[in-house]
Amino acid sequence: MTETNSETYHPAALEPAMQALWSSARLHRAERGTGESYYCLSMFPYPSGRLHMGHMRNYTICDVMSRFQLMQGRRVLQPMGWDAFGLPAENAAMANGVPPAEWTRSNIAHMRGQLKSLGFAIDWDREIATCNADYYRWNQWFFLRLLERGIAYQKTGTVNWDPVDQTVLANEQVVDGRGWRTGALVEKREIPMYYLRITDYAQELLDSLAQLDGWPERVKAMQANWIGRSEGAEIAFACADQVIRVFTTRPDTLMGATFMAVAAEHPLARRAAESNPDLAEFIRECQQGGVSEADIATQEKRGMDTGLKAIHPLTGDELPVWIANYVLMGYGEGAIMAVPAHDERDFEFALKYDLPIRQVISLPDGQVYDDRHWHEAYAAKDGELVNSGNYTGLSCSDGFAAIVGDLEAKGAGQARVQFRLRDWGISRQRYWGCPIPIIHCKACGAVPVPEQDLPVRLPEDLVPDGSGNPLNRCEAFLNVPCPKCGQPARRETDTMDTFVDSSWYFLRYTCPDNDQAMVDERTSEWMPVDQYVGGIEHAILHLLYARFWTKLMRDEGLIDIDEPFRRLLTQGMVLAETYYREDAAGRRTWFNPSEVEVRRDAKGGVDSAVLIADGEPVTPGGVEKMAKSKNNGVDPQALVDQYGADTVRLFSMFAAPPEQSLEWSDAGVEGAWRFLRRLWSGVHRHVAGGLPRSALDAQALGDPGRELRRVLHETIAKVSDDYARRLTFNTAIAAVMECCNRLARFEPSDDNDRALVQECWTSLVRLIAPVTPHVAEALWRKLGGAESVFEAGWPGVDESALARQTVTMVVQVNGKVRGRIEVVPGSAREEVEAQARAEDNVARFIDSKTVRKVIVVPDKLVNIVVG
RNA sequence: GCCGGGGUGGCGGAACUGGUAGACGCGCCGGACUCAAAAUCCGGUUCUGGCAACAGAGUGCGGGUUCGAUUCCCGCCCCCGGCACCA
Numbered sequence: 001m002t003e004t005n006s007e008t009y010h011p012a013a014l015e016p017a018m019q020a021l022w023s024s025a026r027l028h029r030a031e032r033g034t035g036e037s038y039y040c041l042s043m044f045p046y047p048s049g050r051l052h053m054g055h056m057r058n059y060t061i062c063d064v065m066s067r068f069q070l071m072q073g074r075r076v077l078q079p080m081g082w083d084a085f086g087l088p089a090e091n092a093a094m095a096n097g098v099p100p101a102e103w104t105r106s107n108i109a110h111m112r113g114q115l116k117s118l119g120f121a122i123d124w125d126r127e128i129a130t131c132n133a134d135y136y137r138w139n140q141w142f143f144l145r146l147l148e149r150g151i152a153y154q155k156t157g158t159v160n161w162d163p164v165d166q167t168v169l170a171n172e173q174v175v176d177g178r179g180w181r182t183g184a185l186v187e188k189r190e191i192p193m194y195y196l197r198i199t200d201y202a203q204e205l206l207d208s209l210a211q212l213d214g215w216p217e218r219v220k221a222m223q224a225n226w227i228g229r230s231e232g233a234e235i236a237f238a239c240a241d242q243v244i245r246v247f248t249t250r251p252d253t254l255m256g257a258t259f260m261a262v263a264a265e266h267p268l269a270r271r272a273a274e275s276n277p278d279l280a281e282f283i284r285e286c287q288q289g290g291v292s293e294a295d296i297a298t299q300e301k302r303g304m305d306t307g308l309k310a311i312h313p314l315t316g317d318e319l320p321v322w323i324a325n326y327v328l329m330g331y332g333e334g335a336i337m338a339v340p341a342h343d344e345r346d347f348e349f350a351l352k353y354d355l356p357i358r359q360v361i362s363l364p365d366g367q368v369y370d371d372r373h374w375h376e377a378y379a380a381k382d383g384e385l386v387n388s389g390n391y392t393g394l395s396c397s398d399g400f401a402a403i404v405g406d407l408e409a410k411g412a413g414q415a416r417v418q419f420r421l422r423d424w425g426i427s428r429q430r431y432w433g434c435p436i437p438i439i440h441c442k443a444c445g446a447v448p449v450p451e452q453d454l455p456v457r458l459p460e461d462l463v464p465d466g467s468g469n470p471l472n473r474c475e476a477f478l479n480v481p482c483p484k485c486g487q488p489a490r491r492e493t494d495t496m497d498t499f500v501d502s503s504w505y506f507l508r509y510t511c512p513d514n515d516q517a518m519v520d521e522r523t524s525e526w527m528p529v530d531q532y533v534g535g536i537e538h539a540i541l542h543l544l545y546a547r548f549w550t551k552l553m554r555d556e557g558l559i560d561i562d563e564p565f566r567r568l569l570t571q572g573m574v575l576a577e578t579y580y581r582e583d584a585a586g587r588r589t590w591f592n593p594s595e596v597e598v599r600r601d602a603k604g605g606v607d608s609a610v611l612i613a614d615g616e617p618v619t620p621g622g623v624e625k626m627a628k629s630k631n632n633g634v635d636p637q638a639l640v641d642q643y644g645a646d647t648v649r650l651f652s653m654f655a656a657p658p659e660q661s662l663e664w665s666d667a668g669v670e671g672a673w674r675f676l677r678r679l680w681s682g683v684h685r686h687v688a689g690g691l692p693r694s695a696l697d698a699q700a701l702g703d704p705g706r707e708l709r710r711v712l713h714e715t716i717a718k719v720s721d722d723y724a725r726r727l728t729f730n731t732a733i734a735a736v737m738e739c740c741n742r743l744a745r746f747e748p749s750d751d752n753d754r755a756l757v758q759e760c761w762t763s764l765v766r767l768i769a770p771v772t773p774h775v776a777e778a779l780w781r782k783l784g785g786a787e788s789v790f791e792a793g794w795p796g797v798d799e800s801a802l803a804r805q806t807v808t809m810v811v812q813v814n815g816k817v818r819g820r821i822e823v824v825p826g827s828a829r830e831e832v833e834a835q836a837r838a839e840d841n842v843a844r845f846i847d848s849k850t851v852r853k854v855i856v857v858p859d860k861l862v863n864i865v866v867g
Numbered sequence: 868g869c870c871g872g873g874g875u876g877g878c879g880g881a882a883c884u885g886g887u888a889g890a891c892g893c894g895c896c897g898g899a900c901u902c903a904a905a906a907u908c909c910g911g912u913u914c915u916g917g918c919a920a921c922a923g924a925g926u927g928c929g930g931g932u933u934c935g936a937u938u939c940c941c942g943c944c945c946c947c948g949g950c951a952c953c954a
Contacts, residue, residue: 043954045954046953046954048954083954086953086954087952087953087954088953088954159952160952168952169952170952170953171950171951171952171953172952172953172954173952173953174952218871218872219871221870221871222870222871222872222948222949225869225870225871226870226949226950226951228870291951291952292950292951292952293868293869293950293951294868294869294949294950296868297868297869297950298868299868326868330951345868421951422951424951425951425952427952428952429952430952497952498952498953498954499951499954502954535948535954536871536872536948536949537948537949537953537954538949538954539871539948539949540870540871540949540950540951541949541950541951541954542954544951572872572947572948573947573948575947600877600894600895601877601895606877606878622946624947625947625948651892654879654880654891654892655879655880655892655893656879656880657880659872660873660880661873661947661948662879663878663879663880664879665878665879665893667878667879667892667893667894668878668879668892668893670893671891671892671893672892674892674907675892677907721883722883725883726883728881728883730879730880730881730891730892731880731881731883731890731891733891733892734880734881734890734891734892735890735891736891737891737892738890738891741891808887809887810886810887812886812887812934812935814934814935815886815934815935816935817887820887841920841921852934853934854934855886855934855935857886860886860887861886861887861935863886863934863935864934865934865935
């Protein structure tokens, strides 16, 4: 243990030594210990090649919580694995010609090594990778059960189609409506896909948000809005020999409907286009551009009259039927009744195409309806019905009920609940994913692969080239006899959405070695996850799918929980300053912060920034998320090599609370490094004087000692609360630093004082141990600890140490601070007031004025109101 | 466009339940040590005025409630995350 005896701090030698110690004591194995279980989970990484700062931050947060719980005596499971399927591996294959399997596996090997060097208390025996058949076979197995239950089904869906590469594009591969590689205008295409009926679970997914006390309110709000439950009515409008069904949340405004609008993909639109080339052309135009909601919502509203007329179910009036690009086929019925007077989108459309606007809801007193300009109030539901025949005079809610009642009586409508949530399309026209276990037979149709033939293995030697899924050209994969009739048949070549992989990996960590079952009895021992940690960018999709999948597995009788994650912490992003130079054509070259030197003015403000290489200025481009495109990524490995893992961990926990974005600063890392060096030398100086001979007698301490001990125990109380309840590791670290600063100023005068210093160091080392485990382990042993600091227990608060002789109270006059007084805690109001008024500066401000009121907040503040 | 979040010194942030705005760290300024530098240590550091005591202003902008507002309410501006095939 020479590493711990060195007088100066050398993390490069120390950290591997401490890691070896933990490893041989099997400290990270989840099975060890007898305490209550604690499952602490990070969102598993996509193996992109190197660990980036976002990973580093995520896993440090999780490790701090795991180690804190370990020190509380709990049996901790902190696993790690790889979200190993997905698009980047295919892109890398196109760039380098390396098969995605090879690229992915070598990335995993490298990143595993990086994670190990950071000293995370991970149980590596449970590592999983979703690209391994022993994992994804259970995707396939469960998919077949869902197919049997009717939860999985086939229908057509809309995708982005690149007409040049003849391939389906992901939304991120569509840039300004064009394919990223070819630049061709992207088209929408309808293709058959497999879907999961998440809408069957919409109500439950919404209702059970209420039991997720440990989730941030904002995430629950985002999920609730995403599910988007709305109560309204389904209304049928006759149109020639057809019926147009619409869903509306405002049946009370039915008397204000002046036209109908259908999506370009609506069957009625297609029929109308058959005999009208202009309409067909318009539909073709609507088919251009991307499929993403943001694209559709921001495009200019456009429409065309079909010439068809729908019949208003109550008045019998004829309403023109338009095709409109703001009506979505995927929501409701793909058609709407337009009430331009009371819906902003319909209003805008009516103005543009000069369609009638008919006000049917009254406005607040004095307001007159202006049919040229939209006002928020037009969409309100607190007026009463006007211009509405029999319904005139009713409130909106009474009108809602009366109109729905009449529609029901006529068989033309009914009340209905509609969700914004759509069924989950899981088919991807890509190679690097889990094969969908289906065989297409000319005679028998889509036939599920029999269970005994699972897994359907993905061939690992293919290299995508950008022109569609290479599985389509892989005869060895494609050709297979039909399981039903034995005739030659063809495998499905679509693979599963990677969100399928990430929807249950946390269950598999509990039993990764089971090759007979997806999950087993160990799963219920650990689940639900006690603490889940991951990026806020996953607040909706991943977390919703994981909740859904958990309910599916529950309903298959595989697990017995309703919700997978008890507590959720959504960490913020890691940002860094950007620097660039612009050439004559306006093209920007981005420089990494490590290549730039910042010059400061006399006050410490940024004066200029220059490129170290040539000394010429660069332009600061603002603080942005670390990304390749802005070349502002800071490599954690370089910093770990320079300062050691503990310093990097300390700074990333200190610079911001976990939920907020974190701005990276190399200068800040220096500060963390200095603190650890001070901690190291402080303990060594204390131990060099010999450990104290006798136990601490707190009663015998002098005033400075008693004061220090009060600060220590206040610190223990605060830090414990910060770790356990507030999850603000930045303030916990600040409190430890503050206490260390106090301790450094304390001069022990006898052996009892030295016993106090011993109490301080042994406490502080344990308080910081979750954040900087290697340093803490070494110092703990230096201070005489026989076992690991993580087995040493957590320091307790001595309530008697917290008592104060006096407290400082602030004295305000009319809310402005004018002085301070020292009082005995719990002093009576009158006494405090008298003392406050006697204070010189306070008396000056009261002067001859009349005291109107005196507010006393015990032991804190006095406010004297004069006038 | 829709949903969610954020804005506090030169910088990252703190102020937990409406009660001292700026803890802790960085940077900067001054000092000690040194032949010198680095490292380290000590002191100062919201802005304006003042030698100082102290005073005035101040938490994105504009208003409001309150003895008292970074915190609560109303209206705006800017930045960030998500929008169903990036993960």
